[in-house]
Amino acid sequence: MASDYHPEMRKIFTHFEQYIKLSEELRNELSARLELLTFKKGQMVHDANVVCTKSYFIQNGIFRTYFIKDGKEVTEFFSAEGEWVNSPRSFMQRKIDIYYIDAIEHTSTFCIQVNNLMYLFNHFPEMERYARLSMGTIFGHLLERITSMRFTTAKEKYEHFLQVYSDIHFRLPLGMIASYLGITQETLSRIRGER
């Protein structure tokens, strides 16, 4: 019951338990393979020029995943507390991809190396299940994102964004939000200025 794990691990264990039961053995393995890592505001987490071999579970703070288009930074995701962050295609397929990741504010994470994750997949089938189910959740988010990106006006896009990111939107710079939505800063500023 009372655990001798790093007290910070409670959040991430709770996260896993949304999808699977954590055996004592798996808890131990996780605890041994997760490393507490913090990032300062503005610090780079992942560089697009290298293969992503780490995945970060955010304890608190915000990460931004972005890529460069025509010399400008384009936000692909914002990620906050309780989410795993990595460069998905790079991490999963061990190849270079377009995404950079940095910390929008001071952020503390648990980090796992891809080879450690593979070890867990190989020895704990429930980890495979966890991955399948949690990907299902994210999958749903991506679908909704795709739907919301078509047809809607800039204002509708922004309103949808406010719903999805209701708890962190006020911590995100306008310019990053605009590129996330695929509209210009000026347009977003005007939308906000209405009334």
Next chain:
Amino acid sequence: MASDYHPEMRKIFTHFEQYIKLSEELRNELSARLELLTFKKGQMVHDANVVCTKSYFIQNGIFRTYFIKDGKEVTEFFSAEGEWVNSPRSFMQRKIDIYYIDAIEHTSTFCIQVNNLMYLFNHFPEMERYARLSMGTIFGHLLERITSMRFTTAKEKYEHFLQVYSDIHFRLPLGMIASYLGITQETLSRIRGER
């Protein structure tokens, strides 16, 4: 080596083997739980008003997943040979969702019931792995889709579409493509008409 399974099952077995090894036992279970089903052109495959309890692996033909927005059909996906099709959130979370699915042309599929799939997940950990890995592939496609939907002009969107659907684009009606891209039929027609 030589199998006594339905000869049509070769494609789907090959599909699984892109991700996992298929034991004889799992082959048998799959064979017992997959049902060959065909759909006529225009036939409805899934109705948004019910929970989606089946997933279809396309042998040949094309399905369209769409939803209704302001009284009009909006294409969310086209799916062709070698792909699983269902109403994702409905199928995974057993709830009603917005998607209808129909056959754009005569289509033959292998169909699995969700409860049969669950049985397989519970008895064959490699099926969990298969699901995780194959979802990773789809995940990558969704990411690319999201990226391509922002910033690009209607023409760029269409050109990207031609690449992604290079083998089936000519079998898809213009109007369905336009709604998939989030542009009007008229605009797509004009893009095609250039030169």
Next chain:
DNA sequence: GTGATTATTTGATGCAGATCAAAAATAATA
């Protein structure tokens, strides 16, 4: 095959939002 539906093309017009430019506000740094 022939009329009826449905899909695609073509034309004219209007507007949301991009682009360019520059001021104002906010934040970072010494």
Next chain:
DNA sequence: TATTATTTTTGATCTGCATCAAATAATCAC
């Protein structure tokens, strides 16, 4: 707290695409 750098706001103009309308072409049903 002054100085610089960055972010956000405001203004003026331009344009790609939506919208509305109607003709043409393709497909379907009998």
